[in-house]
Amino acid sequence: MSTVLKSDVQEARAASPSGGGPAGLKLSTRLARLNIPGGLGGWIWLAVIILPVYYVVITSLKTQAGYFGQNPLAVPTSPTLENYQMVLEADFATYFLNSAIVTLGSVIPAVLVSFMASFAIVRGSGRFLKLVNGAFLMGLAIPLQATIIPIYLMIIRLNLYDSLLALMLPSIAFAIPLTVLILSNFIRDVPNELFESMRLDGCSEWQTMWRLALPLTRPAIVTVAIYNGLNVWNGFLLPLVLTQSPGLRVLPLGLWTFQGEYSVNIPAVLASVVLSTLPILVLYIIGRRQLLAGLTAGFSK
Amino acid sequence: MTSTLSTAPRAQLGRADSAPAGQRKAALAWLTVPALFFFLVFAVVPLAGVLILSFTSWDGIGAIGAAGMDNWFSVLADPGLYNALGLTFLIMIFSWLVQTPISLLLGVFTAGSQRYRAALAVLYFLPLLLSSAAVAIAFKALLDPNFGLATGLGLPFLAQDWLGVPHLALGLVIFVIAWQFVPFHTLIYQGGVRQIPKSLYEAAQIDGAGTVKQFFHITLPQLKYTIITSSTLMVVGSLTYFDLIFVLTGGGPGNSTRILALDMYLRGFRANLMGPASVIAVILVIIGLVLALLLQRLGGKDKQGSQLEGL
Numbered sequence: 164m165s166t167v168l169k170s171d172v173q174e175a176r177a178a179s180p181s182g183g184g185p186a187g188l189k190l191s192t193r194l195a196r197l198n199i200p201g202g203l204g205g206w207i208w209l210a211v212i213i214l215p216v217y218y219v220v221i222t223s224l225k226t227q228a229g230y231f232g233q234n235p236l237a238v239p240t241s242p243t244l245e246n247y248q249m250v251l252e253a254d255f256a257t258y259f260l261n262s263a264i265v266t267l268g269s270v271i272p273a274v275l276v277s278f279m280a281s282f283a284i285v286r287g288s289g290r291f292l293k294l295v296n297g298a299f300l301m302g303l304a305i306p307l308q309a310t311i312i313p314i315y316l317m318i319i320r321l322n323l324y325d326s327l328l329a330l331m332l333p334s335i336a337f338a339i340p341l342t343v344l345i346l347s348n349f350i351r352d353v354p355n356e357l358f359e360s361m362r363l364d365g366c367s368e369w370q371t372m373w374r375l376a377l378p379l380t381r382p383a384i385v386t387v388a389i390y391n392g393l394n395v396w397n398g399f400l401l402p403l404v405l406t407q408s409p410g411l412r413v414l415p416l417g418l419w420t421f422q423g424e425y426s427v428n429i430p431a432v433l434a435s436v437v438l439s440t441l442p443i444l445v446l447y448i449i450g451r452r453q454l455l456a457g458l459t460a461g462f463s464k
Numbered sequence: 465m466t467s468t469l470s471t472a473p474r475a476q477l478g479r480a481d482s483a484p485a486g487q488r489k490a491a492l493a494w495l496t497v498p499a500l501f502f503f504l505v506f507a508v509v510p511l512a513g514v515l516i517l518s519f520t521s522w523d524g525i526g527a528i529g530a531a532g533m534d535n536w537f538s539v540l541a542d543p544g545l546y547n548a549l550g551l552t553f554l555i556m557i558f559s560w561l562v563q564t565p566i567s568l569l570l571g572v573f574t575a576g577s578q579r580y581r582a583a584l585a586v587l588y589f590l591p592l593l594l595s596s597a598a599v600a601i602a603f604k605a606l607l608d609p610n611f612g613l614a615t616g617l618g619l620p621f622l623a624q625d626w627l628g629v630p631h632l633a634l635g636l637v638i639f640v641i642a643w644q645f646v647p648f649h650t651l652i653y654q655g656g657v658r659q660i661p662k663s664l665y666e667a668a669q670i671d672g673a674g675t676v677k678q679f680f681h682i683t684l685p686q687l688k689y690t691i692i693t694s695s696t697l698m699v700v701g702s703l704t705y706f707d708l709i710f711v712l713t714g715g716g717p718g719n720s721t722r723i724l725a726l727d728m729y730l731r732g733f734r735a736n737l738m739g740p741a742s743v744i745a746v747i748l749v750i751i752g753l754v755l756a757l758l759l760q761r762l763g764g765k766d767k768q769g770s771q772l773e774g775l
Contacts (some may be wrong), residue, residue, distance in 0.1 A: 172676050183752070204573070205570065205584060208646075211643065212587060212588060212590060212647075215643070216590060218605075218606055218612075231611065234615065235612055235613065235641065236530055236616030236617065272502075276502060279498065282495060283496045284491070284494055287490075287495075289489060292492070292493055295493075297715065298503070302503065302507055303700075304752055304753050304756030305705040305752050306725070306748050307704075309514060309703075309744070310510035311729075311745075312517055312728075312738055312742050313509070313517060314506065314511030314524075315511065316513065316517070317509070317513070334503070336503050336508070337508045339502060396595070397598075398593070399596060399710070400707060414595070415598070416597075416695065418595070418598060418601060419601075431609070433602065436601055444593060447589075447593055
């Protein structure tokens with residue numbers, strides 16, 4: 164029965180949109196017609212997304228006088244970069260560096276340890292591994308923000324309060340459940356014959372993990388790395404609670420304090436918003452196909 | 465699908481030469497130790513810790529003292545708790561009601577093969593990149609009655625005191641949450657739609673089913689597990705909308721957007737009452753677990769098995 168199902172699925176995949184065969188073509192017109200409300204909604208939603216983005220970008224290029232004088236949605240008559248200069252002078256380079264350190268310092272270990280755990284969960288057996296898997300799955304259901312008070316206490320007792328390491332350790336722990344779930348789904352898809360042939364070649368499980376499972380799940384690893392990276396990069400509660408010195412602010416926290424200090428200068432505040440998003444935007448432009456395809460596959464499994 | 469195919473021979477093999485295979489598999493357990501270490505120390509221990517702290521009194525700096533049930537009695541008798549609980553559920557329900565249809569339709573829409581749809585999708589996902597702090601700050605500026613969208617578009621009804629009137633602030637919070645999170649759920653639905661076997665639609669076409677019928681009889685039922693996944697993430701996620709609301713409204717005006725997570729933060733780190741704040745945290749954890757279990761049950765069976773059946 165499974166073979167029948169399998170061939171069905173393969174046929175369906177062959178006729179999938181990207182294939183563009185006659186079946187695919189007919190189907191896509193079908194989908195298009197299905198979607199008149201979807202299509203209309205699609206353009207409306209585009210406006211809902213783009214309008215705020217447009218407003219933020221053009222306002223950040225306005226002078227104070229332009230902000231008060233011009234129509235809010237008009238393109239600035241004399242665009243200026245002085246807001247950006249001001250933001251950069253407000254130590255945003257430091258915030259950027261801190262964010263980068265915390266993000267890399269959390270994501271690399273989180274993905275590494277999760278990958279090893281996923282490999283063990285998929286390839287191994289026994290009560291212990293089942294228990295571990297169950298614990299991680301339960302971690303998905305728990306709003307981990309609720310643990311912030313004990314984490315604050317532990318970080319103080321560990322003498323890590325007001326350090327970047329204080330942000331990394333809980334970030335790693337919070338990232339593990341979802342990362343393990345997604346990676347183990349992908350490792351499960353590696354054909355068993357490949358594992359068997361590795362075993363027959365005399366490779367240990369350790370070698371199999373690095374030489375077979377790692378390269379084959381590379382797209383999934385990149386995906387979870389990006390997803391976790393976004394979460395850590397944009398995280399706000401941990402830095403708010405666990406750091407104090409201006410020199411250790413990460414971008415979202417820097418953004419928040421900046422808007423508190425410069426609340427009268429909206430163009431400068433919005434320039435800080437643009438500047439803090441720019442690095443991520445560049446990464447998105449480079450890796451969007453990988454990110455979108457990976458997230459789709461990861462969550463709809 | 466591949467997992468069912470691969471488990472069978474693996475099990476047989478284990479029996480065939482059980483000693484070495486068994487040893488290999490037992491040794492694998494060590495690979496979980498690093499992940500387990502981080503998870504235990506910074507997730508499980510704090511989870512136990514928050515329960516313990518709910519029975520203590522602590523101002524965040526000084527010594528921690530035992531408080532028995534005092535925190536629980538005082539928090540449970542505090543109308544503030546019920547306000548926060550009500551708001552949390554209100555935002556959860558409305559967020560779900562707003563986001564699910566939009567994400568579902570956009571997911572079906574972006575799953576289509578047309579080029580322009582792919583281009584639109586790239587723009588749709590922009591909000592995914594922004595931090596909640598950035599989104600909240602942007603919307604604050606955008607909603608300025610004089611220098612924001614209302615004047616720009618010439619739509620006077622947009623010129624409200626959005627952050628000053630309780631029900632407007634609540635509506636705004638729900639809208640901004642949707643703005644930020646719809647892209648993510650659209651992505652999930654897009655993936656779900658792409659996995660629906662095309663043969664189902666072909667069969668329906670032959671049977672003469674119209675497009676609306678196809679949507680309700682094929683697309684929706686086939687997306688059942690996608691809907692559950694997305695809803696679980698949405699509902700459990702709604703317990704943690706802390707950053708956005710903190711920066712956007714700070715819980716105000718008054719306490720009209722003070723949801724549980726914010727209530728916990730303000731009690732703990734602003735009023736320096738860590739004990740009562742821990743009580744709120746425990747309540748948050750319980751709600752999260754109960755909701756996740758309920759949604760799992762709604763899906764019937766365990767996720768793995770049911771998804772296989774879906775194919």
